[in-house]
Amino acid sequence: MKLNNVTRLLLCATLVIFAATSCVKEGPMGLTGPAGKDGTNGKDGKDANETCKMCHNPTKVDLIAVQFQFSKHEYGEAAFEEAGNTGCTPCHAQEAFKDVVKRNVSSGFTLNPTTGRYTLDYATTADKAFGELGCSTCHSSIHATYGSSDLPSLTTVAPVPMVMLGGKKIIDLKADGGKSNLCVKCHQPRPQTNLQTGNAQDWVAIAANPTGIAYDANANSATTNIIRPSYRMHIHYGAVGGIYAGMGGVEFAGSLPYTNSTHTTVASCIDCHMGADAGKSNLVGRAGGHTFFAKGNLTTCNAAGCHTTAVTSASTTLWATPRAEIKKLLNDLAAKLSVGGVDIMNRNANTNEALGGVNLWAGLTTNNYDGYLNVYDVTLNNPNLGSAIYGNTTGPFQNPSPGSTWTAEQKAFNLTLPKLSLTNAQYGAIINFQLCLRDYSLGIHNYAYTKALLTNSIAKL
Numbered sequence: 299m300k301l302n303n304v305t306r307l308l309l310c311a312t313l314v315i316f317a318a319t320s321c322v323k324e325g326p327m328g329l330t331g332p333a334g335k336d337g338t339n340g341k342d343g344k345d346a347n348e349t350c351k352m353c354h355n356p357t358k359v360d361l362i363a364v365q366f367q368f369s370k371h372e373y374g375e376a377a378f379e380e381a382g383n384t385g386c387t388p389c390h391a392q393e394a395f396k397d398v399v400k401r402n403v404s405s406g407f408t409l410n411p412t413t414g415r416y417t418l419d420y421a422t423t424a425d426k427a428f429g430e431l432g433c434s435t436c437h438s439s440i441h442a443t444y445g446s447s448d449l450p451s452l453t454t455v456a457p458v459p460m461v462m463l464g465g466k467k468i469i470d471l472k473a474d475g476g477k478s479n480l481c482v483k484c485h486q487p488r489p490q491t492n493l494q495t496g497n498a499q500d501w502v503a504i505a506a507n508p509t510g511i512a513y514d515a516n517a518n519s520a521t522t523n524i525i526r527p528s529y530r531m532h533i534h535y536g537a538v539g540g541i542y543a544g545m546g547g548v549e550f551a552g553s554l555p556y557t558n559s560t561h562t563t564v565a566s567c568i569d570c571h572m573g574a575d576a577g578k579s580n581l582v583g584r585a586g587g588h589t590f591f592a593k594g595n596l597t598t599c600n601a602a603g604c605h606t607t608a609v610t611s612a613s614t615t616l617w618a619t620p621r622a623e624i625k626k627l628l629n630d631l632a633a634k635l636s637v638g639g640v641d642i643m644n645r646n647a648n649t650n651e652a653l654g655g656v657n658l659w660a661g662l663t664t665n666n667y668d669g670y671l672n673v674y675d676v677t678l679n680n681p682n683l684g685s686a687i688y689g690n691t692t693g694p695f696q697n698p699s700p701g702s703t704w705t706a707e708q709k710a711f712n713l714t715l716p717k718l719s720l721t722n723a724q725y726g727a728i729i730n731f732q733l734c735l736r737d738y739s740l741g742i743h744n745y746a747y748t749k750a751l752l753t754n755s756i757a758k759l
């Protein structure tokens with residue numbers, strides 16, 4: 299309300315009169331005074347909504363979150379299955395992964411003076427052994443400042459001491475600022491432990507002595523043998539990291555040297571697995587971007603000026619020929635890994651999860667090997683469970699360590715089965731077979747190293 303000067307004066311006089319009389323007797327309440335002058339406008343605040351929109355918009359985080367639904371990191375179930383397990387969760391659960399990175403947990407083995415045996419250090423603590431793999435597994439700074447520096451800001455790109463070798467070799471994939479090291483921290487093979495010491499198996503010694511005995515089925519002792527074969531005598535699933543880097547194989551001397559393909563130094567996992575722009579709109583079917591799948595997407599071969607001719611699944615020199623060659627070598631090695639006409643490697647044609655025992659590598663070999671061993675196990679490899687799970691018609695080998703829960707009948711059946719001894723050559727060749735099969739790519743990741751491991755292993759058998 300605006301008042302002219304005359305009105306102001308009149309109002310002032312009235313106020314003075316009221317003030318003078320008020321000390322005599324409480325009079326009636328006066329009229330409400332005029333409103334004061336409007337204050338100056340406040341300074342404009344920062345619009346929080348704008349910084350949020352930098353990431354929370356339909357082409358960035360919103361889209362990437364949808365792509366991520368197609369990533370096995372999200373829909374895979376291992377994070378739930380392994381929750382609480384301090385040895386498994388460093389690769390299977392978000393909080394455990396962040397914990398081993400933060401504390402820089404060693405990949406070495408330490409001697410326990412009480413038991414006199416070695417144990418692997420690479421583990422989280424019970425209170426951190428949980429969490430589904432999600433955005434902040436790999437992106438360490440989401441919402442740290444709400445600024446653009448919060449993404450991608452990767453949890454780690456540091457070189458990775460190999461768990462399989464007790465940290466004795468270090469993978470450092472330098473292309474693309476070392477971002478592949480993030481992937482390899484989890485996508486790496488796991489150790490085989492020595493039966494006598496509990497320490498990581500010494501592959502150099504095993505490769506140097508191929509005629510030595512790794513397991514003698516007629517002398518089932520833990521003081522002379524270095525391993526006991528079982529269905530799950532394996533290097534786990536993360537073979538890619540070792541093969542890609544050209545490390546972790548049992549390097550028998552042979553006709554081929556252990557060299558690496560060009561990919562090892564010039565390409566990164568992100569180049570081929572995350573599409574051209576690392577997660578925006580270039581999905582090819584279910585592949586690329588934050589699906590992390592390479593399968594079904596060969597457009598990346600021509601990105602970043604890598605291969606100049608377009609690569610398709612029909613390309614010979616860059617796809618069909620090398621893959622057929624590695625597939626043949628896998629078939630040939632599996633054929634050599636047999637005793638008395640019985641396969642050492644397990645066959646499994648089943649890709650249907652509902653039937654149990656899914657083979658992620660079905661189709662990579664003619665007989666659908668899965669890298670496990672054809673050794674009798676009442677729950678994992680039992681002929682009486684039917685051919686859906688048990689695909690090998692030749693029958694399993696005897697299990698040298700029958701389970702304590704097996705029935706007398708199962709134990710008796712086990713004893714009717716043929717025994718399986720292993721030379722160092724056979725043991726090493728099994729490990730190389732698992733690495734090259736479970737690498738998935740039939741030589742695309744590292745053709746030279748894959749071919750050398752398979753060729754030299756075949757020659758040793």
Ligand code: HEC
Pocket residue numbers: 346347349350351352353354359363432433440441444445446447448449
């Ligand atoms: C640097 C990028 C970035 C900025 C800036 C950003 N966010 Fe986010 N925000 C993310 C990411 C990445 C996620 C995880 C998305 C997912 O899990 O699907 C997320 C998740 C969320 C969630 C889901 C709850 C959660 O924690 O998972 C909310 C709510 C959210 N943001 C709110 C905001 C608000 C409000 C702002 C602005 C004040 C903001 N964000 C700014 C990247 C960002």
Ligand code: HEC
Pocket residue numbers: 370371373374375376377388389390391395431435436478480481482483484485567568571590591592658
């Ligand atoms: C925290 C550990 C971790 C990191 C880091 C990680 N992965 Fe994975 N990845 C896994 C696990 C565990 C699975 C399987 C999940 C399951 O089955 O539940 C997986 C699955 C995958 C698959 C699907 C494999 C299949 O069997 O079909 C691809 C492809 C993949 N990851 C690529 C990558 C790439 C590329 C990177 C780096 C940008 C990466 N991963 C980083 C742990 C990790």
Ligand code: HEC
Pocket residue numbers: 374375376380383385386387388389390461483484485486487488534535536658
């Ligand atoms: C060094 C990291 C690492 C450790 C430790 C590890 N895993 Fe894994 N595991 C992986 C990766 C990587 C994959 C997926 C690889 C792929 O599919 O290419 C995987 C896959 C699996 C799968 C297959 C999931 C599927 O989709 O079929 C199971 C089951 C599994 N792990 C169980 C375990 C258990 C149980 C332990 C502990 C005894 C364990 N893992 C420890 C890295 C690890």
Ligand code: HEC
Pocket residue numbers: 358359362363364366371431432433434435436437449450452477480568572575576577578588
């Ligand atoms: C397995 C690891 C991994 C997970 C899980 C992951 N990211 Fe990424 N993300 C990466 C890597 C590696 C890059 C960097 C790619 C590059 O440098 O080209 C990246 C890049 C990004 C970028 C930058 C892309 C661009 O082109 O600007 C955004 C945004 C992003 N991620 C969001 C997310 C969100 C949201 C989630 C969860 C829904 C998520 N990421 C989950 C590994 C991951």
Ligand code: HEC
Pocket residue numbers: 478481482485538539542561565566567568569570571590591592593594737738739742743
């Ligand atoms: C030169 C391109 C290239 C690079 C680099 C590369 N990959 Fe692959 N990767 C492939 C191809 C091709 C396949 C097989 C796809 C198929 O069978 O059609 C594959 C398959 C895989 C698979 C099985 C699931 C899938 O996506 O098909 C995993 C897991 C994997 N790679 C992880 C990695 C990791 C981890 C790295 C980095 C250490 C890496 N790859 C680097 C091309 C690449």
